[in-house]
Amino acid sequence: MPKKRAKARALRRSCGTMAAHMMLLEQHPSFRANQMRLEGTTDRLRSAGLDLLKTRLATIKVVVNVVYKTAEQDISTAQITSQIRALNKDFRATNADKASVPAPWKGFVTDSRLKFKLTKVTRTQTKKASFTHDDGVKKASTGGVPPTSPKKYLNLWVCPLGGGLLGYAQFPGGPSSTDGVVINYKAFGTTGTATAPFNKGRTATHEIGHFFNLRHIWADTPDCSGSDMVPDTPNCAGPNYGKPAWPVITCNNAPHGDMFMNYMDYVDDAAMYMFTAQQVLRMRVALAGPRSGLG
Numbered sequence: 001m002p003k004k005r006a007k008a009r010a011l012r013r014s015c016g017t018m019a020a021h022m023m024l025l026e027q028h029p030s031f032r033a034n035q036m037r038l039e040g041t042t043d044r045l046r047s048a049g050l051d052l053l054k055t056r057l058a059t060i061k062v063v064v065n066v067v068y069k070t071a072e073q074d075i076s077t078a079q080i081t082s083q084i085r086a087l088n089k090d091f092r093a094t095n096a097d098k099a100s101v102p103a104p105w106k107g108f109v110t111d112s113r114l115k116f117k118l119t120k121v122t123r124t125q126t127k128k129a130s131f132t133h134d135d136g137v138k139k140a141s142t143g144g145v146p147p148t149s150p151k152k153y154l155n156l157w158v159c160p161l162g163g164g165l166l167g168y169a170q171f172p173g174g175p176s177s178t179d180g181v182v183i184n185y186k187a188f189g190t191t192g193t194a195t196a197p198f199n200k201g202r203t204a205t206h207e208i209g210h211f212f213n214l215r216h217i218w219a220d221t222p223d224c225s226g227s228d229m230v231p232d233t234p235n236c237a238g239p240n241y242g243k244p245a246w247p248v249i250t251c252n253n254a255p256h257g258d259m260f261m262n263y264m265d266y267v268d269d270a271a272m273y274m275f276t277a278q279q280v281l282r283m284r285v286a287l288a289g290p291r292s293g294l295g
């Protein structure tokens with residue numbers, strides 16, 4: 001008789017940005033002040049009505065630091081360029097799946113006018129089986145490699161991450177020696193070791209969103225009390241996972257519900273496909289301020 005098997009628990013997105021942020025705030029008190037200053041500038045420019053259509057097209061130069069133990073983890077250049085291609089679609093809103101944005105929010109989809117150019121790849125063999133959100137991958141003494149000119153380049157580290165972590169990023173205004181974005185080699189790019197449901201390059205899109213000062217859309221609170229400081233993303237209770245059916249109603253946000261198809265939620269790569277205008281405003285203010293060396 002066929003035995004009914006319990007379905008294996010689906011893989012869920014897990015981002016270490018807030019955990020990493022809390023650690024850095026403890027170690028670097030100026031980080032908090034820098035973040036508050038940036039928040040003030042963002043509020044001011046939002047009130048002044050920054051015209052996003054008039055922002056210049058900015059090219060962000062990218063350094064990819066591959067840190068590997070096994071040959072499989074030493075990912076190919078083709079896999080790296082597949083990630084850059086995915087970023088250029090998502091951040092310019094030329095991704096084909098934006099057609100799936102529900103009708104009420106179609107007009108919210110916004111081109112950030114940021115593009116990404118691969119400038120350099122470094123490859124470092126390590127003895128470490130995996131890394132976590134403690135920035136070990138960013139120092140030679142802990143089996144990693146330091147960033148290349150982090151004021152000038154967006155540094156991405158691609159490495160094995162433990163505990164189901166897909167990636168984490170550092171918000172603007174933090175220490176230079178750890179600035180950048182870390183991504184699990186299994187969730188990087190769209191080919192090679194990239195593994196479903198995280199094989200459309202969107203872990204990097206999400207994490208680079210954090211790098212340009214975006215918060216999770218549920219504001220990392222376990223209820224409806226927090227804010228992502230973005231006026232055009234509805235308030236929502238917590239992360240959404242997998243591929244939700246629209247609408248998902250929480251926090252009195254009926255009839256349209258959570259904007260779970262936003263890059264800053266926790267859904268699968270195939271279920272996220274938009275940034276809003278007010279998210280783009282935050283990113284552009286970060287680029288004009290603490291991230292101005294990048295592009």
Ligand SMILES: [Zn+2]
Nearest residue numbers: 015017206216
């Ligand atoms: Zn995140």
